[in-house]
Amino acid sequence: MSDWLTSIEGTEQGHQVALGLALLAALLHAIFGALQKGRHDPWLSRGAIDASYCLMAAPVALFVVPWPEPHMWPIFGVVWLIHVGYKLMQGWTYSKGAYTVVYPVVRGTGPLFTVIGAYVLFGETFTGVQWFGVAVLLSGIYGLAVYNLRTIEVDRHTLVPALWLAVGTGFFVALYTTYDAYGIRATADPFTFLAWFFFIDGFFMPIIAAVRWQRMADRPDLGPLALRGVIGAFVAFFSFGSIMLATRLDKVGEAAVLRETSTVFAALIGWLILKEKVGPRRLLLMALIALGAVIVEMGG
Structure with missing residues (x-):
């Protein structure tokens, strides 16, 4: 598969495959966000997910894919630091704000910065x-966030700091999207980057989660948390893997924008699973998000 993927880079077929991968990543990223924001503490959920995908990726990285070239190790170091910053910001954001308020702000800030970063780094x-x-x-995404801010009834006392944290998290989204795209293009085999990314990326948050769990007065059972971690790991593999392959096959900026249709999926998840209210105004705003993604695709 690696040979086929590299053979269609920059071609019309590659563009179409990248489009499908970006939309798949959008759906899966919304599911991933809901898994982290669900009934468990978001720090514990993220720790369980990271531990799971680290253990799953280890044998693939060590024994299956080609080993990274020497120049990749510094790149992996920077990638790891960026993702640590992102996860810390994301954990604080989800801890303070309702999912349907903060998620649109995170995802709306990310693509704007990513488009700028793709211009600077790749000349797109x-x-x-x-x-x-x-x-x-972006008008649909931020409109959705403003509407949720005005109508949501939970976590109102922490919504303002949560929104600022969401903007900061969006900056890290843009940073990791752009730099990870650079990383996956810097190695001959894209699956080398993906396998080693998941292997090394899983070392940080499980430690944070373990310390937090130990300090809790009412500790949740580890069984359901571990199950959430395994499910989240599989979602992460396909979500992150899809968007990274999309950025290797085609433009980074376009893939980042199309991924932000995840806000639509997130709103539906918030309504159907997390029991958060959805009305006609929010449906209209979600339609704007989808329309914007279509215009970006057709306008290219």
């Missing part, structure tokens, strides 16, 4: 029509 440019699509998508 958007057409005027695509920039209009970005504006439509």
Whole structure:
């Protein structure tokens, strides 16, 4: 599969495959966010997920895929630091704000910074029509966040700091999307990057989660938490793997924007699973998000 993927980089077929991967990543990323924000403490959930995908990726990284080239080790070091910052910001954000309020802000801030970063790092440019699509998508995302902010009844006393944390988390989303795209393009085999990323990325949050669990007066059972971790690990493999392969096959900025249709999926998850209210105004805003993504795709 590695040979086939590298053979379609920069081609029309590669563009179509990247489109499908970005949309798949959108759905899976919303599911991943809901898993972390669900009934367990988000720090514990993330720790369980990271521990699971670290253990699953270890034999693949060590014995299956080609080993990274020497120049990849510093890249992995920077990648690890960026993702540590992202996870800390994300954990604080989810701890203080309702999922349907903070998630749109995180995902809305991310693509705007990513498009700018892709221009600086890869020389990618958007057409005027695509920039209009970005504006439509962001208006839907931020409109959804504002509407939720005005109507949501939970966590209101911490919503303002949660929103600022969400903006900071969005910056880290852009940072890791852009730099990870650089990393997966820097190695001959894209699956080498993915396997080693999941292996080394899983070392930090399990420690934080273990310390937090030990300090809890009412500790949750480890069985359900471990199950959530395993499920989240599989979702992470396909979500992160899809978007990273999309950024290798085609433009980083376009993949990042299309992934943010995850906000639509997140709102549906919040309504169907987390029992958060959805009305006609939110449905209209979600339609704007989807329309913006379509304009970005068609405008290219």
